[in-house]
Amino acid sequence: xxxxxxxxxxxxxxxxxxxxxxxxxxxxxxxxxxxxxxxxxxxxxxxxxxxxxxxxxxxxxxxxxxxxxxxxxxxxxxxxxxxxxxxxxxxxxxxxxxxxxxxxxxxxxxxxxxxxxxxxxxxxxxxxxxxxxxxxxxxxxxxxxxxxxxxxxxxxxxxxxxxxxxxxxxxxxxxxxxxxxxxxxxxxxxxxxxxxxxxxxxxxxxxxxxxxxxxxxxxxxxxxxxxxxxxxxxxxxxxxxxxxxxxxxxxxxxxxxxxxxxxxxxxxxxxxxxxxxxxxxxxxxxxxxxxxxxxxxxxxxxxxxxxxxxxxxxxxxxxxxxxxxxxxxxxxxxxxxxxxxxxxxxxxxxxxxxxxxxxxxxxxxxxxxxxxxxxxxxxxxxxxxxxxxxxxxxxxxxxxxxxxxxxxxxxxxxxxxxxxxxxxxxxxxxxxxxxxxxxxxxxxxxxxxxxxxxxxxxxxxxxxxxxxxxxxxxxxxxxxxxxxxxxxxxxxxxxx
RNA sequence: GUCGGUGUAGCUCAGUGGUAGAGCACUUCCCUCAUAAAGAAGUUGUCGCAGGUUCGAUCCCUGCCACCGACACCA
Numbered sequence: 001x002x003x004x005x006x007x008x009x010x011x012x013x014x015x016x017x018x019x020x021x022x023x024x025x026x027x028x029x030x031x032x033x034x035x036x037x038x039x040x041x042x043x044x045x046x047x048x049x050x051x052x053x054x055x056x057x058x059x060x061x062x063x064x065x066x067x068x069x070x071x072x073x074x075x076x077x078x079x080x081x082x083x084x085x086x087x088x089x090x091x092x093x094x095x096x097x098x099x100x101x102x103x104x105x106x107x108x109x110x111x112x113x114x115x116x117x118x119x120x121x122x123x124x125x126x127x128x129x130x131x132x133x134x135x136x137x138x139x140x141x142x143x144x145x146x147x148x149x150x151x152x153x154x155x156x157x158x159x160x161x162x163x164x165x166x167x168x169x170x171x172x173x174x175x176x177x178x179x180x181x182x183x184x185x186x187x188x189x190x191x192x193x194x195x196x197x198x199x200x201x202x203x204x205x206x207x208x209x210x211x212x213x214x215x216x217x218x219x220x221x222x223x224x225x226x227x228x229x230x231x232x233x234x235x236x237x238x239x240x241x242x243x244x245x246x247x248x249x250x251x252x253x254x255x256x257x258x259x260x261x262x263x264x265x266x267x268x269x270x271x272x273x274x275x276x277x278x279x280x281x282x283x284x285x286x287x288x289x290x291x292x293x294x295x296x297x298x299x300x301x302x303x304x305x306x307x308x309x310x311x312x313x314x315x316x317x318x319x320x321x322x323x324x325x326x327x328x329x330x331x332x333x334x335x336x337x338x339x340x341x342x343x344x345x346x347x348x349x350x351x352x353x354x355x356x357x358x359x360x361x362x363x364x365x366x367x368x369x370x371x372x373x374x375x376x377x378x379x380x381x382x383x384x385x386x387x388x389x390x391x392x393x394x395x396x397x398x399x400x401x402x403x404x405x406x407x408x409x410x411x412x413x414x415x416x417x418x419x420x421x422x423x424x425x426x427x428x429x430x431x432x433x434x435x436x437x438x439x440x441x442x443x444x445x446x447x448x449x450x451x452x453x454x455x456x457x458x459x460x461x462x463x464x465x466x467x468x469x470x471x472x473x474x475x476x477x478x479x480x481x482x483x484x485x486x487x488x489x490x491x492x493x494x495x496x
Numbered sequence: 497g498u499c500g501g502u503g504u505a506g507c508u509c510a511g512u513g514g515u516a517g518a519g520c521a522c523u524u525c526c527c528u529c530a531u532a533a534a535g536a537a538g539u540u541g542u543c544g545c546a547g548g549u550u551c552g553a554u555c556c557c558u559g560c561c562a563c564c565g566a567c568a569c570c571a
Contacts, residue, residue: 012571054571158569185501185565192499193567201569225571259565326508332564339508346520350533358530365529407519417534426529490531 004040005249006032009257010049010232013073014058017080020290022307023323028256029086033456034397043249045236047092048074049229051212066211070095085316092236094229103235104213108227110276116162159203166271180283182400183330190266230269251279259286285400288332317458329402341495351413353492359443360468364487366429375479377441385415386449393453409453416446464491
């Protein structure tokens with residue numbers, strides 16, 4: 001048994017969580033549930049990134065203190081996690097002074113002791129709208145193109161981190177897949193920009209940024225987001241206390257992130273870890289963005305989809321299914337109600353739900369609901385097909401192609417439907433009961449495998465199928481097991 | 497500007513140096529265990545454009561066009 005530590009990015013708490021983060025949570029959840037199924041000692045972390053001036057601004061707008069504001073958002077995030085049926089083992093918040101801050105402080109100190117932080121005067125053009133420095137080359141006619149304002153020239157003294165010192169080694173590790181970046185295009189992307197990466201500012205003056213973690217032994221400075229936020233992956237495991245949990249689970253096996261924060265996870269964070277002498281994560285999985293009806297999700301356009309509403313309307317597993325199947329892992333994908341309903345009727349109702357129902361009904365009506373399963377009755381062809389699909393399913397999950405893995409499950413469902421039609425058990429029952437039993441044995445075999453493969457993706461649905469079949473998930477051997485089917489109204493009633 | 501990606505059926509996408517594929521949609525047939533579900537057969541393509549290499553290119557090379565992304569200490 002091996003360990004498996006997986007994280008999502010921590011979501012920024014300047015507003016309610018959006019469906020993009022929901023998608024990230026769901027993907028990580030599939031990977032975590034899958035690993036548990038394989039028997040790995042799995043630890044699945046998510047959380048919230050709660051500092052920074054954007055949060056302060058949002059809190060001001062809401063007329064509350066930052067802490068009150070982020071408490072509320074963190075609660076919403078946790079509610080979303082509950083509703084999405086996410087199996088995270090922990091939830092870390094960067095404003096947690098007990099659990100998180102000691103790690104951020106310790107990491108800072110270690111980096112500093114290693115000589116990788118130095119104070120530098122920084123003169124630059126500061127855009128008030130951006131709340132950050134912008135480059136001269138970004139200006140259009142002397143004004144910030146985004147805010148149409150002239151930037152002020154200000155001088156600030158900050159700590160800078162010697163990223164350059166670690167570039168070569170990081171490049172080597174990424175090239176050799178020691179630090180694996182999936183998909184390949186993201187790996188290429190980061191390798192292309194690694195040469196030009198400059199040293200990074202790691203702090204802000206306290207007068208500019210109060211809402212954050214202080215720099216140790218320097219009351220004038222606040223830690224900037226890198227040591228503040230990225231260290232959550234360490235703090236949650238109890239790094240500062242040298243917790244047994246940390247020893248057991250670090251390094252992370254997978255950091256699941258969006259494509260927008262690849263740079264920070266593939267460059268800054270590894271460099272920080274190298275500076276502190278910690279092991280690097282094994283892999284970074286990068287997912288894309290969800291567009292809505294082909295358009296970028298944006299609050300101004302007003303096309304933001306609230307995941308809670310979606311779930312309220314269709315149900316958790318329907319939303320999980322749609323996102324996992326329709327949006328390729330590692331790429332962008334599009335959401336639309338039309339596509340969702342097509343997937344629902346085509347795949348869930350006509351496919352999975354209907355196959356389950358026809359198998360259950362036959363056993364219910366022809367056998368009084370009971371069938372004693374005999375493994376020896378499973379046909380060679382059926383076994384071969386199922387095992388082949390299972391292998392492909394595994395391969396795809398391991399390659400972070402969750403949509404493909406799900407596609408394989410539906411291939412087996414299609415095979416099951418075809419099997420039923422070809423064997424026509426409703427005819428067999430009239431003249432050959434042994435043949436009927438054999439067919440239903442095979443049908444149960446297929447459905448049982450389908451249910452197992454769905455466990456990581458659609459946990460509730462998988463349970464429903466097990467229940468409908470009257471199957472015991474924990475039974476060691478199915479041979480001679482007595483299935484007692486429970487006929488219900490059906491898993492996914494068709495939408496009109 | 498630099499780097500990278502994409503362009504294949506009505507839609508979403510797979511794919512290979514040798515007669516173009518899947519799912520959805522559509523048409524016809526068939527079944528009746530099942531959620532007006534399932535199964536079978538079928539229709540649809542200048543594989544972005546123009547050149548080149550090759551016996552042969554959708555695939556390799558060059559150029560072009562279109563769209564997208566990264567190169568910004570926004571998180």
